[in-house]
Amino acid sequence: MRSSSTFATILALKQSGENNRSVTLLTPQDGIVYATLYGGPKSKFRSLVSPFNCGTAYLYKDETKNSCKITDFDVKSYHPSFRENLFKTYAASFASEIIIKSRCAGSPEQAFYLFNGLLDGMEQSTENNSRLGLIRFLWRYTGILGMRPDAQFCCQCGKSFLADKIDQNAQTFCGMYSERENGFVCRDCLSNAQTENRNSFFLSKTSLTYLQAVSVLKPKDVREIIIDEKTMIELKDFCYFLIQNICGTRFLSLESGIAIL
Secondary structure, three states, rough: EEEEEEEEEEEEEEEEOOOEEEEEEEEEOEEEEEEEEEEEEOOHHHHOOOOOOEEEEEEEEEEOOEEEEEEEEEEEOOHHHHHHHHHHHHHHHHHHHHHHOOOOHHHHHHHHHHHHHHHEEEEEEEHHHHHHHHHHHHHHHHOOOOOOOOOEEEEOOOOOOOOOOOOOHHHHHOOOEEEEOOOOOOOHHHHHHOOOOOOOOOHHHHHHHHHHEEEHOOHHOOOOOOOOOHHHHHHHHHHHHHHHEEEEOHHHHHHHHHOOO
């Protein structure tokens, strides 16, 4: 038996018995931690241990019973705007489900700070900017998973997508995503790759440029980049597909909230 404390973010809560709750926490050291929150509706912890709150969790572990309970939670960061905006709530749930199912992509510290960056960024942003924030989170998370496609060069001939001017053709199509190669194929190489893909995503040069910017620029610099609604929808559809394809699973939060997300 031992007591410990750790910085943690609440990912999910589930009812356990009549009065208790099973809590899923994300920590930078140990990744996903499961603990029990004891107490009925009048317990002060009900409001403190809420989804997406971040702070110091005080845990009591009984290794003989293989159990862990939360004895206190000192909240440092919470997100009141989520209660008033369905998109932010569903986006946070989607991101948390990704982290849980992928087990932090094997990099708990990176996952912890990326996830909390999304939460804190959405809290300070409009819904429209939060939508872009979710796209950036998904693209960066594929990098933590080690499966992020190269958005700069054709995966077959090596041609740069960013070298040419943005003409009318580049606005409608610059690269097609290849599932087999997990990369983008340029127009010159398209004929061979198109027949190999069940799901074809054609991205404009603006979309590929934005993804590359997310890959290489500092977050504060990327936030200053403005894209149009058509590009945002294009990136959203692609990133939603990509994260499911890489993780090899469907996400219930995405399916239940697809009309909102």
